[in-house]
Amino acid sequence: MAEPLLSAQDLSVSFPSEAGPLPVVDGISFAVDREIVALVGESGSGKSMTGRAIMGLLPRQAQVRATRLSFEGQDLLSLPPSGWNALRGNGIGLVLQDPKYSLNPAHKVGRQVEETLLLHTRLSAAERRERALDMLHTVGLPDPKRVYASYPAALSGGMGQRVMIAAMLINRPKLLIADEPTSALDRELQGQILTLLRSLTEGFGMGLLLISHDLQQISQFADRAIVMRGGRIEEELASGNLASARSAYTRALWAARPS
Numbered sequence: 696m697a698e699p700l701l702s703a704q705d706l707s708v709s710f711p712s713e714a715g716p717l718p719v720v721d722g723i724s725f726a727v728d729r730e731i732v733a734l735v736g737e738s739g740s741g742k743s744m745t746g747r748a749i750m751g752l753l754p755r756q757a758q759v760r761a762t763r764l765s766f767e768g769q770d771l772l773s774l775p776p777s778g779w780n781a782l783r784g785n786g787i788g789l790v791l792q793d794p795k796y797s798l799n800p801a802h803k804v805g806r807q808v809e810e811t812l813l814l815h816t817r818l819s820a821a822e823r824r825e826r827a828l829d830m831l832h833t834v835g836l837p838d839p840k841r842v843y844a845s846y847p848a849a850l851s852g853g854m855g856q857r858v859m860i861a862a863m864l865i866n867r868p869k870l871l872i873a874d875e876p877t878s879a880l881d882r883e884l885q886g887q888i889l890t891l892l893r894s895l896t897e898g899f900g901m902g903l904l905l906i907s908h909d910l911q912q913i914s915q916f917a918d919r920a921i922v923m924r925g926g927r928i929e930e931e932l933a934s935g936n937l938a939s940a941r942s943a944y945t946r947a948l949w950a951a952r953p954s
């Protein structure tokens with residue numbers, strides 16, 4: 696059988712504490728293929744640490760263990776820094792919650808969208824610009840040339856998030872990890888961005904790990920949802936199908952209105 700894009704087996708992340716190592720991700724196993732998988736759970740359930748473990752971006756004091764953590768069959772736990780540099784923004788992309796933390800205010804949008812092309816390809820400046828304008832158009836920005844020449848401060852939250860998605864997808868990663876990509880946006884914009892992510896994922900044949908605390912909303916956009924609780928997997932749900940939920944916890948999470 697072919698390897699899934701991403702495979703995690705018995706993945707744990709712990710932080711040192713006075714009482715010994717404290718697991719915040721506690722032996723979870725899952726796989727992501729060319730599909731949309733939602734990783735959902737309450738705040739503090741370990742979603743972001745799971746995403747960061749996959750990206751090799753855990754806080755320094757964190758300890759990670761797994762019997763297997765692999766991307767296209769390549770072991771991630773033993774990857775040297777040079778291997779990570781080759782993988783990030785290339786094989787695996789990451790979109791974070793707040794574009795303010797991800798777009799550098801000191802650099803124009805165009806330069807930031809092109810960055811992975813500069814790092815990972817031999818395209819000329821003109822070719823990079825063309826690809827960037829094309830990608831800004833693909834993510835639904837109305838005036839790509841103007842956005843390209845703008846600084847991030849000139850963008851609204853929704854535009855900034857679209858720019859982040861463009862920057863992550865320009866070099867066609869096989870897997871995108873999006874950690875609360877819409878939490879900073881209003882409800883209508885959230886739906887627009889999630890719809891965009893869904894259509895790009897399908898169009899590019901990518902895998903998407905969509906991290907969110909909002910089970911009800913996110914499960915409409917995912918092929919399946921993995922529900923986390925206290926660092927463990929509570930259960931897995933088929934897309935948008937609460938009827939398949941076995942646990943009372945998942946049903947309560949579904950009914951909870953996000954603030």
Ligand code: ADP
Pocket residue numbers: 710719736737738739740741742743744745754
């Ligand atoms: P989620 O994304 O589901 O809200 P996180 O994965 O960010 O949750 O965090 C899981 C747990 O790890 C939380 O209880 C949090 O307090 C703890 N945690 C996160 N970062 C650190 C850290 N640097 N040191 C100790 N504990 C941490």
Ligand code: MG
Pocket residue numbers: 742743744874
């Ligand atoms: Mg989080």
